[in-house]
Amino acid sequence: MEDISKYDSRPALEQSLSSLEDFRWLTTERRKAHYERGERLTEWVVLGRFFLDSCGNIGEYISENIPVEVFPRLPIIMTIDEFWEYVNSQSHSGSGKDISISIRYGGAIPSKSSVCSVCGRLDCIESNPHRKK
Numbered sequence: 001m002e003d004i005s006k007y008d009s010r011p012a013l014e015q016s017l018s019s020l021e022d023f024r025w026l027t028t029e030r031r032k033a034h035y036e037r038g039e040r041l042t043e044w045v046v047l048g049r050f051f052l053d054s055c056g057n058i059g060e061y062i063s064e065n066i067p068v069e070v071f072p073r074l075p076i077i078m079t080i081d082e083f084w085e086y087v088n089s090q091s092h093s094g095s096g097k098d099i100s101i102s103i104r105y106g107g108a109i110p111s112k113s114s115v116c117s118v119c120g121r122l123d124c125i126e127s128n129p130h131r132k133k
């Protein structure tokens with residue numbers, strides 16, 4: 001019996017942001033959980049840039065509506081339900097931002113450029129100007 005909290009919980013996701021290797025480990029474990037053991041995973045939006053689906057796939061938001069760029073105060077880790085609740089609450093408050101979202105799958109996600117070149121963290125605010133606001 002696998003401990004799903006290691007790859008499908010908020011603490012596990014927070015932990016995984018410390019390096020590209022940790023994050024890739026987590027996404028590999030999620031893929032195995034689904035494709036080898038048939039587990040259905042929680043869907044997460046991470047850093048407002050990445051989408052982890054219930055089958056262990058990872059996608060990257062593309063085009064002009066990258067969530068963290070539209071909503072700079074977006075929490076770092078959200079379930080998909082929390083994410084849509086947040087987006088809808090922002091729209092009702094009059095920001096008027098309708099968000100239509102495109103996601104790309106495949107290739108190296110996240111790429112090395114998503115990682116801070118100094119500390120190696122994925123959530124480093126030095127490498128992500130949107131987080132400083």
Ligand SMILES: [Zn+2]
Binds near residue numbers: 118
């Ligand atoms: Zn850094």
